Amino acid sequence: MKKVVLTSIILFLLSATLLAQDILKGKVFDKSTNTALPGANVLLAGKGTVTDNNGSFTIACENDAELIVSFVGYEIARQTIADCQAEIIIALNPSSHFLREVEITASSEFNRSILSQPATINKLGLTEIKRSTGLFLDDAINANVPGVSMQRRSISGGQQINIRGYGGGGPGPRGINSNFDQQGIKAYLNGIPITDAEGITLMDDIDFGSIGNVEILKGPAGSLYGLAIAGVVNLQRLQATPGRVTVGQEIMMGSYGLGRFNTNIQVGGQKGSLLINYGSQHYKGFMEHTASDKTFVNVMGDYKPSDKQSVTTYFSYNNSYDERNGELTIDQYNNLDYSGNQAYIKNDAHSNVISFRAGLGHAYQFSESISNQTSVFGTGINSNASSAGGWTDKAPVNAGLRSVFDTKFSLNQHLKLSGVTGVEMQKQLAQVIAYSMTTNNSDPNGYNIIGAMRSNQTQITGTNSLFTQWTLSMPHNISLTAGLGLSSMNIEIQDKLYIDANNVADPTVPRLYKTSYNNLTSPRVALNKIVNKQVSVYASYSVGYKAPVASNIYTPLAGRANIDLMPEKGMQFEIGTKGTILNDKLLYELVYFNSKFSNKMTLVGVPNTEGTATLYSYVVNSGSLLNEGVEAMFKYNAISSNTGFTKLLRPFVNFTYSDFVYNDFTFQNNISVPPADYSGKAVAGVPPVVFNGGVDFVSNTGLYANMIYMYRDKMPLTPDGLNIANSYSLLNAKVGYHKNFGKHFDADAYFGVNNMLSEQYYQMVFVNQLPDAFIPGPNNINYFSGINVKYIF
Template identity: 35%
Template sequence: MKSISVRFIRLLLFFAFLSSSLYAQVAVTGRIVDPTNSQPIVGATVLVSGTSRGTTANDKGQFDLSVSEGDKLQISAIGYQTQTVPIKASTRTLTVELEPSNTDLNEVIVAGYASPQTIQRTAGAVGLVTSRDIQRTSGIHLQSFVNLIPGVKVEMRTVAAGNRIVIRGYGNQTNFNGVGYKAYLNDIPLTDGDGTTFLDDVDFTTLSRVEVLKGPGSSAYGNALGGVVNFYTERAPIGKTSISQQVLAGSYGLFRTNTSIKTGTDNTSLNINYGHQKYEGFRLHGSSKKDFLSITSDTYLSQTRSMSVFVGYTNSYDLLSGQVDSLNLIVHPDTAEVAYLRNNANIKTESARVGVSHSYQFTDHFSNKTTLFVGGQIIDQPFAAGVNKTNKFKFGGRTVFTYANDASALRPALSVGAEFLKNFNYAKGYGLTNGILGALRSDLEIQAMQYNIFAQAALQLAPRLTLSAGAGINYVEYGITDMRASTTTPVYVNASGYERFKPIVTPRGALSYQVADNVSLYASVSEGYSAPATNQVVIAQTGVVNYNLRPELGTSYEIGSKGSLLTKALTYEIAYFTMAVTNKLIPQNFPATATQPAYTLTANAGKVQHNGLELAVQYAYRPVAGAISLIRPFVSYTYSDFYYKDYRSDNNSDAKTITYTGKKESGIAPNLLNAGLDVEVRPGFYLNATMMYVDKMPITLANDHYAKAYTLVNSKLGYRSALGSHFNLDVYVGSDNMLSSTYSSLVFLNLPNPANNRPLFFNPAPKITFYSGAMLKYTF
């Protein structure tokens, strides 16, 4: 009996030893960062799930904690989504990336001025869209979620192409692509060397975050009078591997799939996504087909080094329906222009880009981030009166050195950097009538290059007062060669082959006062510029270089306040700005003659005044008990008083010159109002609803034609939940334009009036539409 007891005790001791070996305590060193800028999230909370054990991240975002294999760490921070990370036997170091939430946005870190700061402490207006905001919609259309930012309006020419972003009234100067702002995808410039931005090759469904720096950004980004838009793609959660399939179908033949593989180790993440999209569209000759492939990778090589890689490929084909007049906008919005049908007008694009970013923390206070990229596009575009074929190759880089010392009484912060961007564009244009190819109209080889050097600094002059100042020197150069040889057109339109604009210095200064821990006031003054695009510098149809053009210049004055009240449940942002823009570029259209085709000549002949007010308020109510887990109402409002201060049809000052001084600026609605409501229920149901009101706006220089006001109501109802320990399911139904409002998704501005006084301004958008979808994810 005694020997049996001894054996039993030995067996218990063996299992106890085995258990202690399997679940021995290990010391884990971790770091918590914002994935878009690798900045530490100070004060993040780290808890072992199911226990009260935990710690808090220090001022470098670092933490140390003793854990056991099999434990799960629950990591949270104000303004960010909570993430759960499993601990493996091999885990010793850990880097956790937290995605921002759409509540208490003022606590999210942004990098755009002297040094990374939370939005609330940034002395400038910043609009932020998070992954939860994108999930409020189908995710396909950029305008569905970015338009909720006050002062920003996205317009779209077709059902899935031709996005034009207007920031504080700037960016609607062209009816094609975007101008006046800079755009980046994972720090890779999307904007070409001539300042135009083409977004048809960006997969908006893979975005996790959009940041908009409103107002002149030329002191750090160069050619950016309107502002800067930063797009960021989804990252894979650290410590998890998953595969997911998303399918969405809707009205007018909409069909979208996303197949995604995400894997994350303790210090690496990899996200591979393939997307396929088809859309018949509600207009005749308005279908779209797109295929996207994107690869995003983050590697944290050590506590001081990290590297990010992005690879993207797009193949898209979008048919063009043309425009309709004000009558057909109401009576026959689904029709297409005959000339577009006869020429099978479309935009066919094949695009690829690769970018690599490297961040290095030299010391606790000194760091660098450098991004290098290369990309190319092939664009084939038949339109109503011809066909353009363009091959683009571009490359460049951006580097920023940052010094910040929060331990010092003055809390100095300094950033010094440079950016370089160059394009090689080979563009040919042909006549096209009834689908029959005509004569060569243009054959241009264009080298567009812009580069800038900038420095920004900030000092805390008093415990709550911070002064920041900076400036950039910006260069734009164009090399333009006309390859047509004829008796009327020389082989080289410019003997030197180059047009170089005078370097422009753009300063910025700002004061920020911290009224309380969660409330700040700021005032800023900044200058910016927007250089003429190559299609304005060179007149392709006539082979003439327009040497007299100068960049548009603007000086903006802004005051504002940001804050969080009621224990950070209520968040607000308000800003007032006034900006005068000089040297406005005015297009002058000349009809065809017996000796030359129709062409457009651009001149600096205008001054405009922009005065605006922006307001955003949201309240996040999170009951601690009961079925409701979140009720979040929000509202944003934009008031725009934009008018022509000194504006003429040309700078000839003769009998044909028309003066538009005192008229309202075309394409700008005086009032924009957005409101919405998010409701989440603990079993997993959710409801998202938004409303956008757009005031009527003039669409001609003379203010003799207007686009009518309209209201859009969108909603989405869904259910998301875990199915066991490995599967996650999200199913939903949604509807856009629930009031069946009549409106144009993009209005062509300042077109000449025909004999019937009904010019083709409008690109009609569909009435009420529906969609439904599901996403199933398996986590290993």
């Protein structure tokens, strides 16, 4: 009896002690992206815990004790706890980009740190995106991502991303490269494909000013993303800061009538968040007929009903209008004659894109070993565009889903197996109508107007991809990755303007044409070794495909359907090393790659009887590209301190060497001339040497600055190497002041200068399309400035 009483007294006292003990609740997130950090270490008064999948934690608390939060790749955060009852929010500053996790790119690795990835995945955070205006993604990509370039056909439209020599995608109007659309990459925004079911990536309507995170996977990625022959670009919007409610207003003004006005509302709670962003962007242009007007509305929310489940939503409305003044000839460009192409201007050349994008995502953690992320999405676009060749209306509607299972198993004490298995499906219905343009007789001196209809097609396209990729983590920090993707594309075209020449008893071109490209198999294998938890070396081999688009396989004027066209195939071998050395001060990446793109598609023109104009063109497979190159990137943390005047001083450089040649490559511009053999010649449109260097400076007082130098080597414009785009250098700089005023106000004011050397340069080069060649950038020094103010409730 005495033992029972004694035991009861002990249990009572222990319970009273536990009940009296305070419990601190908190959340840890990445300060630069506002994303939760699961697995962060939390230490308080000698007790420790780790954050859960939502970045949340609970821990026994004592007032006035020091809370210490740490996570690999981030600076340690320390804070004295004044009130254990108050929930705490901890924002960690990244200390090393290479040791940070891959956040929005699919990965089969057990550890999602970039160091563990046997591939080149370049991350762009707010530091890189906002070094300039932050409105044009090409500013960030071209200065920070070796082996990747981004061009734009107008001030803020017609974007094209070139990854390791595969850029522009499809066949151009006079042979090898495409200058009018973007194919070969897969692009996603908040998990929603920007790339449509046909494989075309339109970015005119994307608000790059509200992007907070970019990840670029270089090379064929069929084992994770299906038809991605060149690589994958993942974009993520800025997210609401956890635990805060803010209202922000940003105003930016600049040369040539640049104006950006942005309003956002952020509501960040423990179980959910909401972000509403409205942006209005205007530009008068530095050349005739190059104005731009855009309106963006983005709404993003997430809700966590439980620790195992989360729901995300995304909606955007975009209205984009960009004028075009055409391409300059070589003589115009060399003589600084920026008057443009009068045929474009007379046709009021432009690109007008009105779009809705929406997505609903659901994530569920079934157990510690199995989780699923599924998103359904839809996109509706209404576009009209005119050029020297006429006017085109296009109204595509896309819908689809992507569902991925992440699995992680411990086979024994030394072996772990993790994998990604999923499906992505997308369907598109598009109405495409083309018109000629004719003189407006009521105003002959004004713009031309829409004339007779040239074609009217209903296009139905669909892509389906099954993929699985697994990684075996072995002793000594060695991992082996193997994956396989299986993709298909289906195309159905209904010709609603059937020309008389095809309307015969035994037609060679049907009014309804269907074709499919099936069993496009994309394997991947890779090996990775981590040394001393700071450095990794890896080797990988991957395969990807690009199927033809609807316009490649069906040309009514040709009198036949192009039934023999084959998909392009890309194969890449890559070996590299990355990590941090010199006491975590020097971040580096060195990569060698060797790629082959076979069955490259080109156009063959058919001239009229007199040989004065091209009646129509058709597509053929011509040969291969052999792309071999070296990429290097270095960042050095010369100063990193939370005391003293200087908080961060970080110089950075990156370098790309490209040796790209045509292999067994013959094609003809039109059937009236014999085919030409370009084997062994340098691939047009790729500079052999690209160099970028700069420095970031941040003070503990709020002052910050950066300077960037960019160099592009000369390069051939045509596959014969006879026409050259000259080299150029750009020097840009920005200075600003960011300060919190009390608990409720946050302000950021800045001033920037672009092209400080007043150098002539191009925004885009039209490859193999002489006499048209260049779309120039401003050749004079230009300025921008702005202020961003937030009120924190």
